[in-house]
Amino acid sequence: MGLHGKNNPAAIALKPIETSQRFGIPAGQRKATLVDVARVAGVAPITVSRVINQPGQVKQKTLLKVRQAIEEIGYVPNLVAGALATSRSRLVAVFLPVLTNPIFSDMFQVITDRLSAAGYQVLLGVSGYNAEAEQKQIQAILSRRPDGVILTGTVHTDVSRKLLRAARIPVVETWDMTPDPIDMLVGFSHEDIGREMAYYLIAKGYRRFGYVEVDDPRGAKRTAAFFEALAGYGITDVPTETFPAPASLRYGIEGLRKLLPHLPGEGPLAVVCTSDTMAHGVLLEAARQGLHVPKDIAVMGHGDMYFAANLVPSLTTVRVEGDQIGKLAADALLERLESAHDLKPLKCDVGFTIVQRESA
Amino acid sequence: MGLHGKNNPAAIALKPIETSQRFGIPAGQRKATLVDVARVAGVAPITVSRVINQPGQVKQKTLLKVRQAIEEIGYVPNLVAGALATSRSRLVAVFLPVLTNPIFSDMFQVITDRLSAAGYQVLLGVSGYNAEAEQKQIQAILSRRPDGVILTGTVHTDVSRKLLRAARIPVVETWDMTPDPIDMLVGFSHEDIGREMAYYLIAKGYRRFGYVEVDDPRGAKRTAAFFEALAGYGITDVPTETFPAPASLRYGIEGLRKLLPHLPGEGPLAVVCTSDTMAHGVLLEAARQGLHVPKDIAVMGHGDMYFAANLVPSLTTVRVEGDQIGKLAADALLERLESAHDLKPLKCDVGFTIVQRESA
DNA sequence: ATGAAAGCGCTAACAT
DNA sequence: ATGTTAGCGCTTTCAT
Numbered sequence: 001m002g003l004h005g006k007n008n009p010a011a012i013a014l015k016p017i018e019t020s021q022r023f024g025i026p027a028g029q030r031k032a033t034l035v036d037v038a039r040v041a042g043v044a045p046i047t048v049s050r051v052i053n054q055p056g057q058v059k060q061k062t063l064l065k066v067r068q069a070i071e072e073i074g075y076v077p078n079l080v081a082g083a084l085a086t087s088r089s090r091l092v093a094v095f096l097p098v099l100t101n102p103i104f105s106d107m108f109q110v111i112t113d114r115l116s117a118a119g120y121q122v123l124l125g126v127s128g129y130n131a132e133a134e135q136k137q138i139q140a141i142l143s144r145r146p147d148g149v150i151l152t153g154t155v156h157t158d159v160s161r162k163l164l165r166a167a168r169i170p171v172v173e174t175w176d177m178t179p180d181p182i183d184m185l186v187g188f189s190h191e192d193i194g195r196e197m198a199y200y201l202i203a204k205g206y207r208r209f210g211y212v213e214v215d216d217p218r219g220a221k222r223t224a225a226f227f228e229a230l231a232g233y234g235i236t237d238v239p240t241e242t243f244p245a246p247a248s249l250r251y252g253i254e255g256l257r258k259l260l261p262h263l264p265g266e267g268p269l270a271v272v273c274t275s276d277t278m279a280h281g282v283l284l285e286a287a288r289q290g291l292h293v294p295k296d297i298a299v300m301g302h303g304d305m306y307f308a309a310n311l312v313p314s315l316t317t318v319r320v321e322g323d324q325i326g327k328l329a330a331d332a333l334l335e336r337l338e339s340a341h342d343l344k345p346l347k348c349d350v351g352f353t354i355v356q357r358e359s360a
Numbered sequence: 361m362g363l364h365g366k367n368n369p370a371a372i373a374l375k376p377i378e379t380s381q382r383f384g385i386p387a388g389q390r391k392a393t394l395v396d397v398a399r400v401a402g403v404a405p406i407t408v409s410r411v412i413n414q415p416g417q418v419k420q421k422t423l424l425k426v427r428q429a430i431e432e433i434g435y436v437p438n439l440v441a442g443a444l445a446t447s448r449s450r451l452v453a454v455f456l457p458v459l460t461n462p463i464f465s466d467m468f469q470v471i472t473d474r475l476s477a478a479g480y481q482v483l484l485g486v487s488g489y490n491a492e493a494e495q496k497q498i499q500a501i502l503s504r505r506p507d508g509v510i511l512t513g514t515v516h517t518d519v520s521r522k523l524l525r526a527a528r529i530p531v532v533e534t535w536d537m538t539p540d541p542i543d544m545l546v547g548f549s550h551e552d553i554g555r556e557m558a559y560y561l562i563a564k565g566y567r568r569f570g571y572v573e574v575d576d577p578r579g580a581k582r583t584a585a586f587f588e589a590l591a592g593y594g595i596t597d598v599p600t601e602t603f604p605a606p607a608s609l610r611y612g613i614e615g616l617r618k619l620l621p622h623l624p625g626e627g628p629l630a631v632v633c634t635s636d637t638m639a640h641g642v643l644l645e646a647a648r649q650g651l652h653v654p655k656d657i658a659v660m661g662h663g664d665m666y667f668a669a670n671l672v673p674s675l676t677t678v679r680v681e682g683d684q685i686g687k688l689a690a691d692a693l694l695e696r697l698e699s700a701h702d703l704k705p706l707k708c709d710v711g712f713t714i715v716q717r718e719s720a
Numbered sequence: 721a722t723g724a725a726a727g728c729g730c731t732a733a734c735a736t
Numbered sequence: 737a738t739g740t741t742a743g744c745g746c747t748t749t750c751a752t
Contacts, residue, residue: 031527031528033744033745033746034745034746035745035746043722043723044722044723044724045723045745045746045747046722046723046724046746046747046748047721047722047723049746049747050721050722053747057721057722058721058722059721059722062721062722074522074526076499076502076503076523076526076527077503077745077746078444078503078505078744078745078746079503079504079505079746080440080443080444080449080504080505080744080745080746081444081728081744081745081746081747082745082746082747083440083728083746084438084440084441084444084727084728084729084730084744084745084746084747085727085728085745085746085747085748086728086746086747086748087728089440099459099465099468099469100462100465100466100469102460105459105460105465106460108459109459109460109486112486116497116500121483121500121501121504122483122484123481123482123483124482124484126469126472137476139436140476140481141481142436143436143437143438143439144439144440144481145438145439145440163436166434166436167436168391248666249666249667249670250670253670280667281670284670284671284672287672288672306608306609307609307640310609310610310613310641310644311644312644312647312648393728393729393730394729394730394731395729395730403738403739404738404739404740405729405730405731405739406730406731406732406738406739406740407737407738407739409730409731410731410737410738413731417737417738418737418738419737419738422737422738437729437730438728438729438730439730440728440729440730441728441729441730441731441744442729442730442731443730443744444728444729444730444731444743444744444745444746445729445730445731445732445743445744446730446731446732446744447744
């Protein structure tokens with residue numbers, strides 16, 4: 001690869017300096033290494049390493065000399081080699097279902113900010129709400145030897161769980177609750193949300209419901225709990241439209257259109273969506289059809305996305321503190337990474353809020 | 361680090377097998393290596409390497425034997441070591457201004473899909489429309505020795521450009537045009553867009569304008585060209601509201617509120633926004649104020665985001681093929697990476713479309 | 721405060 | 737088709 005004298009010990013041994021330009025700056029193709037810096041600065045390679053990693057241990061004068069050499073030859077440290085030597089990659093893998101949902105990208109942003117402030121970089125995996133796809137990515141990313149992993153959700157394949165346990169690195173599952181986490185857990189109960197939404201609407205006097213959902217494992221938990229709570233009030237006929245994840249505006253529009261002919265009985269009607277995006281669509285379609293929200297039809301979403309408060313009418317929804325989850329997950333990981341490696345189990349429920357606005 | 365006999369050559373030489381459990385499976389803490397697999401399978405380490413990387417070169421029988429050993433001890437290859445040995449990391453760095461704009465996350469998704477299909481993984485950097493922040497991240501990520509880099513925009517610090525050139529890896533700049541790209545370029549002309557928007561609105565008969573923008577370098581190009589084109593028609597007084605990037609719904613709402621008292625003269629009025637998100641806000645605020653769109657006020661956005669077609673009234677905007685950019689950028693990079701490394705310059709303008717809808 | 725030697729886990733280049 | 741040897745660029749350990 002353009003390296004002169006490679007695999008020719010004699011050449012290297014005989015003329016270690018002549019293979020480079022004056023001052024040992026590597027010729028043309030080759031990238032500068034620690035050894036090059038050391039040669040220019042007139043110190044041992046290990047001293048250069050110390051200047052970079054533990055500058056406190058190096059005399060001021062040496063420090064300056066070495067830093068000047070680094071500058072002079074434009075040395076960029078090779079973290080691949082560093083990672084191999086220390087078996088610490090300073091890499092954290094984060095898995096998200098989708099990137100397009102601001103709720104996840106916000107969490108990702110918080111995680112990235114905190115981790116990169118601590119000197120870590122983030123490898124992103126997007127699994128598309130699919131445990132098999134997630135497994136493939138986990139498999140691939142684990143060969144990068146990340147120092148830690150943050151997952152979205154608690155539904156993973158058995159192989160994924162086994163691989164993660166075998167990797168013996170801290171793992172944080174987020175965005176859900178489960179009795180048997182892989183390691184650490186920061187989330188909230190989707191069952192609680194489903195139930196509370198039902199109670200909220202029942203309390204408001206609604207007895208007729210329509211439901212628009214996308215097929216994702218956590219949404220399904222909310223759905224099941226919602227239906228169960230309604231059943232407690234004798235309400236069992238809830239027409240439902242289900243679409244493939246991820247949610248889109250169009251599914252909301254289509255959902256309401258398909259739902260309308262099937263909604264049973266008389267009296268106040270509420271349509272519940274598993275995401276604000278679809279609730280937005282329902283709102284738009286209701287407007288197109290001349291239906292008044294919430295008089296003719298109440299609408300409730302999930303996520304409190306950025307537009308929810310500003311829609312006309314504003315959207316009643318469920319707010320989850322994604323930032324908070326990201327912060328807690330990153331901090332928990334960092335604590336494990338930085339401090340003593342003793343098993344400190346973490347299981348944290350950040351809760352949720354029903355945000356009452358105009359639509360329901 | 362839990363490795364028995366480390367730095368004790370005698371111990372290793374004398375009892376290489378006894379340090380492990382039966383069959384050479386590493387004890388408790390240590391992760392399995394290629395050598396462990398080789399020992400279990402009864403072959404040389406290089407053969408295991410071939411089974412993983414060039415299975416075609418290995419006899420069927422050996423292949424099975426080795427794969428069984430891999431399975432048995434749960435071996436996960438160490439790509440860190442592989443990367444050091446080959447000086448190929450199979451890592452590509454992608455820099456985005458923000459993640460929350462679907463236009464970028466879509467492009468990212470396309471890039472990720474194509475690259476991971478080719479066996480690469482993607483390191484994401486989010487620069488927040490800030491060249492200094494981008495530089496810091498470039499600096500950090502280059503020490504991971506990525507095989508290639510994809511950037512958003514053509515505005516980078518001098519240091520960034522120098523670092524990227526020195527890295528001697530393929531670089532694709534996207535989402536803009538420039539006469540002096542760092543290496544390859546896939547984008548479109550923001551000047552063309554600004555100009556065409558002006559022509560479009562002039563042709564529709566508008567002579568009074570308001571402008572709502574966020575402070576990002578590419579948006580600024582569109583703005584400048586828009587104003588220049590208007591000046592060609594003698595229109596120089598265009599009240600403008602500028603907000604810090606990234607765009608938000610709220611800026612649109614606030615923007616229109618602040619703009620309204622200042623809009624000059626009489627006759628058809630158009631408000632132009634540098635993003636659909638803000639145009640959405642303008643639409644909402646116009647509705648709140650009882651202004652009819654487009655009769656009282658026309659609105660034009662940029663980006664053709666997912667909601668643009670479904671708003672009421674639907675949003676006239678500019679569509680840019682982000683997917684196409686992502687596809688071309690990833691493919692260009694892959695071609696450089698996979699085939700001969702000869703300098704194949706690429707400069708590609710994917711163009712744009714003005715999407716006429718109800719709002720203007 | 722600085723250095724010498726060995727090794728992290730893998731693969732390229734040469735055998736056989 | 738498989739093995740041997742050396743080395744990727746860094747850091748650890750032990751010495752000075």
